[in-house]
Amino acid sequence: MYKHSELAAQIARHVARTGMADTAISRLSLFRADEPTMPLPTVYEASLCLIAQGSKRVSLADQCLTYDAEHYLLVSLDLPLVGHVTQASSEAPYLCAKIDIDQSTLADLIMEEGERAPKANQPALAVYRSDDDLVDAACRLVRLLDRPEGIPALAPLIEREILYRLLTGPHGPTLRYMAVADSHLSQVSRAISTIRSAFDQCLRIDEIAAAAGMSPSSLHAHFKAVTQMTPLEYQKQLRLQEARRLMLSEGVSAGSAGFAVGYDSPSQFSREYSRLFGAPPRQDILRLQNSESILMPL
Structure with missing residues (x-):
């Protein structure tokens, strides 16, 4: 847990009070809460959430997951979740680093690894036991905030390492499945991108389905299976x-x-x-x- 203590200290230095802090590293956000929070619905982007201290609970319809310093949360595509901090205090605040997934870097890593048959029906939302190497890489990424001159050259390398460790870990099959153009997860992800880019407009199901490369009936079935809601409910x-x-x-x-x-x-x-x-x-x-x-x- 030494690396978690180091990560907690780094996050606490950059986020002095309850809230979210965007950073000079575009895909890195830091969070702090000094007390438990009430459940809030929000869309979680495809990302890795590493808690350094405290705990959090998220739910997607009937699925409920808890994660803490010993477990990380991985969200494979943008999902509408309800989340709340369950363990936090002024003496031991909830501290979390969120690292957004760069899909282009992920695809590049998959190509370098060579072809592997992706497994279907992989979970888009999952919690796994924390990995020391993953936490160590996150520590090095956050540490770059103290040396901003190194961010342009080093941040992409560390982010790539983090994605590699995810790809070779227990969540790897899901990430590979996401990268397959005609997989249901990938198609639902394209549908979500279409909705998010024009959520304030009148969208037709057949237009969303066409963008996803699916029939309207297939889109409805697989979209609801992944997000627990219909495309229009998501919008x-x-x-x-x-x-x-x-x-x-x-x-x-x-x-x-x-x-x-x-x-x-x-x-x-x-x-x-x-x-x-x-x-x-x-x-x-x-x-x-x-x-x-x-x-x-x-």
Whole structure:
């Protein structure tokens, strides 16, 4: 656990209070929480989440996973999860490093390794026992923040090492399956990218299916199998989360936020917002403004 202690110390130096810190390394984000948080729905991007201290629980429909300093979370494609910090205090805060997966580097590594038959029906969301070499590489990546002049040359090399260790570890079959152009995971990933790029527009299922290279019926079945929701339900969640961000971060009114993300009916927006976040827009935003501890998405 020595490397976890080192990683925790590095994260704590760069994130002094509860919240998320973007870093000079584009695919690295750091998180801290000084107390447990309430469950929050959000879309987790394809990433590796390494906890240095504390613990977190995430759920996707009926699937519930807990991870901590002894286990890492790997998300293979952008998924709508509900997560909350379960163990944290001011003396021992929750500290986490999130490293986004670079799909082009991953594909390059797979090609270098040579062809291996990917296994179908691999989980897109999984927790595995932590690996000392993986934590060591993460420590070196975070350490670059103290020497920013080395980031352009060294960060890509360390990120590549991290992906290599994931690829040769227990999650490797899923990552290879993701890289196969006609695999269901890869097709669902393309559908998700299409939805995320135009979530505020009126999207037709046949357009999303065409972008994914699937029939509408196949898209519906496999999309729901992976994300536990339909493509249009996924789009709705993206809209509501963006509306929440606009109201909270930019002070936009509920009516303007709903319109900005594609809603024509204020009453429909308020109704669906309440269903997802548990309170009408104004009440929810006031609750968030009064409690910083619940604003921890990862």
